[in-house]
Amino acid sequence: MYDALKNITFIIFDLDGVFYRExxxxxxxxxxxxxxxxxxxxxxxxxxxxxxxxxxxxxxxLTCGIEVSEKNIFTxxxxxxxxxxxxxxxxxxxxxxxxxxxxxxxxxxxxxxNPNIVILGMENNITLKxxxxxxxxxxxxxxxxxxxxxxxxxVKDGFELECGVLIDIIEEYxxxxxxxxxxxxxxxxxxxxxxxDKQKSETLMIxxxxxxxxxxxxxxxxxxxxxxxxxxxxxxxxDFDFMSFKSLIELKEKIKxxxx
Amino acid sequence: MYDALKNITFIIFDLDGVFYRExxxxxxxxxxxxxxxxxxxxxxxxxxxxxxxxxxxxxxxLTCGIEVSEKNIFTxxxxxxxxxxxxxxxxxxxxxxxxxxxxxxxxxxxxxxNPNIVILGMENNITLKxxxxxxxxxxxxxxxxxxxxxxxxxVKDGFELECGVLIDIIEEYxxxxxxxxxxxxxxxxxxxxxxxDKQKSETLMIxxxxxxxxxxxxxxxxxxxxxxxxxxxxxxxxDFDFMSFKSLIELKEKIKxxxx
Numbered sequence: 001m002y003d004a005l006k007n008i009t010f011i012i013f014d015l016d017g018v019f020y021r022e023x024x025x026x027x028x029x030x031x032x033x034x035x036x037x038x039x040x041x042x043x044x045x046x047x048x049x050x051x052x053x054x055x056x057x058x059x060x061x062l063t064c065g066i067e068v069s070e071k072n073i074f075t076x077x078x079x080x081x082x083x084x085x086x087x088x089x090x091x092x093x094x095x096x097x098x099x100x101x102x103x104x105x106x107x108x109x110x111x112x113x114n115p116n117i118v119i120l121g122m123e124n125n126i127t128l129k130x131x132x133x134x135x136x137x138x139x140x141x142x143x144x145x146x147x148x149x150x151x152x153x154x155v156k157d158g159f160e161l162e163c164g165v166l167i168d169i170i171e172e173y174x175x176x177x178x179x180x181x182x183x184x185x186x187x188x189x190x191x192x193x194x195x196x197d198k199q200k201s202e203t204l205m206i207x208x209x210x211x212x213x214x215x216x217x218x219x220x221x222x223x224x225x226x227x228x229x230x231x232x233x234x235x236x237x238x239d240f241d242f243m244s245f246k247s248l249i250e251l252k253e254k255i256k257x258x259x260x
Numbered sequence: 261m262y263d264a265l266k267n268i269t270f271i272i273f274d275l276d277g278v279f280y281r282e283x284x285x286x287x288x289x290x291x292x293x294x295x296x297x298x299x300x301x302x303x304x305x306x307x308x309x310x311x312x313x314x315x316x317x318x319x320x321x322l323t324c325g326i327e328v329s330e331k332n333i334f335t336x337x338x339x340x341x342x343x344x345x346x347x348x349x350x351x352x353x354x355x356x357x358x359x360x361x362x363x364x365x366x367x368x369x370x371x372x373x374n375p376n377i378v379i380l381g382m383e384n385n386i387t388l389k390x391x392x393x394x395x396x397x398x399x400x401x402x403x404x405x406x407x408x409x410x411x412x413x414x415v416k417d418g419f420e421l422e423c424g425v426l427i428d429i430i431e432e433y434x435x436x437x438x439x440x441x442x443x444x445x446x447x448x449x450x451x452x453x454x455x456x457d458k459q460k461s462e463t464l465m466i467x468x469x470x471x472x473x474x475x476x477x478x479x480x481x482x483x484x485x486x487x488x489x490x491x492x493x494x495x496x497x498x499d500f501d502f503m504s505f506k507s508l509i510e511l512k513e514k515i516k517x518x519x520x
Binding site for chain 2: 123125161173
């Protein structure tokens with residue numbers, strides 16, 4: 001399986017848990033990027049988060065010793081913007097963070113009565129009333145998309161509910177399907193590949209979360225590498241072949257070996 | 261089936277949709293109560309709501325021309341108090357309305373770190389963060405009870421999520437069972453019957469909602485009568501025998517007929 005690394009010309013990296021965790025830069029971040037630059041292997045970064053602007057991630061990568069263009073960083077907010085543009089959609093309603101609202105309402109018309117599309121993102125201050133109001137806006141013609149399907153994220157003192165809980169409630173009460181833009185849906189991957197003009201057979205996803213990064217790569221039909229940085233693998237990994245690396249250092253060594 | 265009315269000595273009435281809807285008194289409220297008083301048939305009122313104090317319901321019934329003692333009115337808040345008392349529980353945490361919190365914290369110790377029991381009620385201002393915090397309080401020894409299992413209630417401009425959505429989320433994320441106190445759980449019915457010293461075979465539940473009132477009567481093994489005041493019956497009523505009445509007037513006539 002590691003032989004496949006020989007033909008890789010493009011890597012999509014997850015951010016949190018791969019390049020940093022909270023405010024801690026992880027092992028090998030500068031080494032892998034320096035190596036990819038030398039070898040002319042292209043790369044980008046793809047996070048399921050819709051709560052921060054792209055420049056925040058650029059700054060975070062600088063603390064890992066890496067300087068990248070904002071064009072190489074994909075958040076679900078950026079991919080949602082692309083979805084709206086590509087599908088020629090306007091009259092939108094956003095249930096999510098202020099950042100997601102500000103970014104989208106800046107370019108698209110806010111419609112809080114009969115929107116063409118409802119966009120779900122995560123925000124701790126969303127109330128049950130906000131969710132009820134959103135359900136009441138949705139009729140048979142309303143599209144619904146969500147930033148990401150994660151249900152829980154670990155935080156300092158336990159867990160926090162994530163966007164997946166909104167998807168569950170909205171799907172149950174509207175009996176409509178919510179389309180997910182972030183990992184593991186193929187939409188984000190396909191968009192990124194088309195922007196970089198890359199084939200699936202030359203692309204590798206590197207992440208630390210099975211349910212989003214590795215399953216996402218499977219759904220998008222690209223190669224997958226799992227960074228063993230603390231996350232557990234689920235019991236059933238669905239017989240899906242993926243590579244495993246202790247760190248970005250090992251990833252670099254394995255690519256070097258394959259290309260020898 | 262209507263023959264059973266002959267032996268009824270106790271009626272449990274739902275409130276909203278049976279005696280009033282919003283601020284509108286419904287047909288036959290005074291007539292039925294006057295008749296039951298004449299015939300020495302006892303009765304009480306049982307609502308799944310945990311947001312108002314008992315005296316609010318007493319006042320509401322006065323606008324229907326009926327004067328009853330607060331002892332004859334059961335809210336889920338009152339039944340939760342009974343549950344805590346009966347099970348000798350203290351150190352409680354309440355996720356619900358200010359009324360539910362005030363009433364319970366007045367008599368029981370609020371414990372926001374490791375409560376013995378977590379109590380769920382509905383409140384529009386509950387945030388995803390509040391729900392996350394509650395999940396983080398629950399460990400293997402924490403009991404969880406909920407005021408009512410309703411998922412949606414109709415409001416002027418559509419629907420509002422109800423306590424059932426909290427139950428769904430908490431059960432999914434804690435993998436623990438939530439015990440429901442309100443209808444259609446038998447707990448409330450059994451408590452009321454024991455307080456009035458009544459047998460199941462002499463008791464009738466009258467309500468307008470199949471999923472709470474009629475199913476609740478089935479679960480508690482008492483007779484059930486459905487008031488056809490606008491709510492739809494579900495397609496599948498589970499082959500459960502229940503009586504049907506156009507209004508409280510018809511209920512009075514049918515009892516009269518059976519007792520003749």
